[in-house]
Amino acid sequence: MSSQPLRSQTVKVKDVARAAGVAVGTVSRVLNGHPTVTPGLRERVEKAMAHLGYEVDVTAQSMRAGRSRLVACAIRDFDIPRFALFIKEAEAVLREAGYTLLLASTTNRPDVEIALLGAFRRRRVDGVMMTLSDEQHRDVREALSEAPMPVLLIDRDSIAALDRVMADHREGARLATSHLIGLGHRRIAMLVGDIKAFPSRSRLDGFREAYSAAGIAPDPKLLRDNVLSSEDAYRATASLMSLANPPTALFVAAMDMLGGCLRALRTMGIAVGDGISVVAGSDSDLAELHTPPITAIAWDLAAMGRHAATMLLERMRGDEIERGRGLTVPTELIIRGSSRPLVN
Numbered sequence: 001m002s003s004q005p006l007r008s009q010t011v012k013v014k015d016v017a018r019a020a021g022v023a024v025g026t027v028s029r030v031l032n033g034h035p036t037v038t039p040g041l042r043e044r045v046e047k048a049m050a051h052l053g054y055e056v057d058v059t060a061q062s063m064r065a066g067r068s069r070l071v072a073c074a075i076r077d078f079d080i081p082r083f084a085l086f087i088k089e090a091e092a093v094l095r096e097a098g099y100t101l102l103l104a105s106t107t108n109r110p111d112v113e114i115a116l117l118g119a120f121r122r123r124r125v126d127g128v129m130m131t132l133s134d135e136q137h138r139d140v141r142e143a144l145s146e147a148p149m150p151v152l153l154i155d156r157d158s159i160a161a162l163d164r165v166m167a168d169h170r171e172g173a174r175l176a177t178s179h180l181i182g183l184g185h186r187r188i189a190m191l192v193g194d195i196k197a198f199p200s201r202s203r204l205d206g207f208r209e210a211y212s213a214a215g216i217a218p219d220p221k222l223l224r225d226n227v228l229s230s231e232d233a234y235r236a237t238a239s240l241m242s243l244a245n246p247p248t249a250l251f252v253a254a255m256d257m258l259g260g261c262l263r264a265l266r267t268m269g270i271a272v273g274d275g276i277s278v279v280a281g282s283d284s285d286l287a288e289l290h291t292p293p294i295t296a297i298a299w300d301l302a303a304m305g306r307h308a309a310t311m312l313l314e315r316m317r318g319d320e321i322e323r324g325r326g327l328t329v330p331t332e333l334i335i336r337g338s339s340r341p342l343v344n
Contacts, residue, residue: 011054020048071312072120074104074113074130075154080256082284082301086154089305090129097313099126108133108194108228114143117151125149127312132156134196150315152308157198157326163315164326165308169199169281172297172331173206173253176279179295179333180249181214184342185277189222189240189247191233191261192281193254200225203253203281222247233260241268241276248342253281258294262286277339292337299331 013031017024022045029037030045048054071094073087091101102125106112110133120128128151132140135158144151144159152163180188190207193200204225211218221243224236233254240247241264252261258280265272272278273292280287280296287294307327314321 011052013054015052016045016048016054019052020045068124068126069099070102070123070125071099071127071129071309071316072102072104072116072123072125074106074116074128076106076108076131076133077256078103078105082282085301086305086308089302090309091305093306093309094313099313106131106133110134110137110140113140117143117147121148127316128152129154129308129312132197133194135159135198136196150312152312152315154304154308155197155199160324162324163311164324165304165311165329166198166326167299167304167329168331169202169297170206170209172299172333173203173251173281174210175206175331175333176251176253176281176295176297177207177210178213179335180251180277180279180339181210181216183249183277183339184344185249186216186342187219187222187245187247188249188251189224190218190251191224191227191236191254191257193225193227193257195225199255200253207251207253227254227257230257230260230263233257234264237261237264238268241265241270247276249277249279249339251279251281255282256284258282258284258286262290272338273340277342279333279339283334287336290338295336295339296334297331298334299329304329 013027014024017027020027022041026037026041027045030042073090075083087103094101104116106116113130113132117128127149128147130151131154134140135156141159144162152165153159155166157164157166177188190204192203195201195204208218222240224240227233227236233252237250237260240250250261252258261278262272265276270276272290278294280294283296283298287296311325311327
């Protein structure tokens with residue numbers, strides 16, 4: 001062998017074969033882990049590879065194998081509180097199985113979701129985990145049906161043919177609303193996201209279910225839907241608290257809108273707990289650290305990530321499993337100082 005290693009980008013399989021004194025086919029069998037290669041021959045080829053600085057062309061190898069070892073995850077927004085827990089756990093499961101996780105943001109737009117599915121197909125990713133802005137969007141559903149790779153939906157439930165991992169938002173919202181009603185509140189305002197999406201739709205169902213169980217009816221004037229940003233939450237809260245007969249409690253059911261709501265209350269000089277009770281639809285560091293701490297709905301996002309990655313791996317392996325499995329993670333209500341009995 002030459003005493004000077006070649007630059008890795010110039011090293012080819014034939015260079016390794018020449019340095020090891022074997023045929024090109026032998027090097028290929030070593031690279032592919034072929035069982036007919038003897039330990040001594042494998043060691044000889046691996047030493048030549050190390051000396052020359054040979055690096056496996058993963059793209060070419062993946063194309064030959066028909067697999068990229070890539071999994072894509074597309075979510076609405078990277079800023080959603082604690083969603084990093086989902087990503088971290090899913091990535092750990094996938095990495096252990098030899099896959100690399102790619103992240104993308106859909107910005108909650110159907111056209112971006114369709115474009116991303118096309119990009120994932122062209123890059124030959126082996127599987128996809130994603131959220132959807134509108135589960136009934138015809139073009140999105142068509143793109144999903146044409147996807148050559150398995151797709152798992154995160155917190156979406158309307159496409160029965162696809163695997164799904166969801167949180168029990170309906171039960172969480174029912175618990176939160178029942179808690180406030182039990183404290184004497186009747187005028188409970190609800191800030192919720194896009195009701196075309198499963199989480200918001202489910203939360204609204206749970207809210208109404210709690211009122212029905214109590215034998216009373218919510219005031220429709222206190223519902224604010226399509227709350228999709230912190231600014232939306234700020235404006236909705238300010239509008240609600242400016243009513244002639246304002247709510248006595250706020251259920252901020254939109255997942256990451258608590259900050260906008262609290263900012264509006266502070267601007268208007270309304271004290272959380274004393275002036276109005278507040279419940280958050282999703283626990284967060286802000287909810288826990290606010291003074292007083294905010295009562296919030298919680299669920300195990302880390303477990304969701306593990307379940308999602310495991311289910312997708314099973315589908316990518318082609319395991320004999322039923323079509324369109326759904327797994328629901330339970331929710332719980334963490335009661336803190338922001339929700340207090342109504343004082344007349």
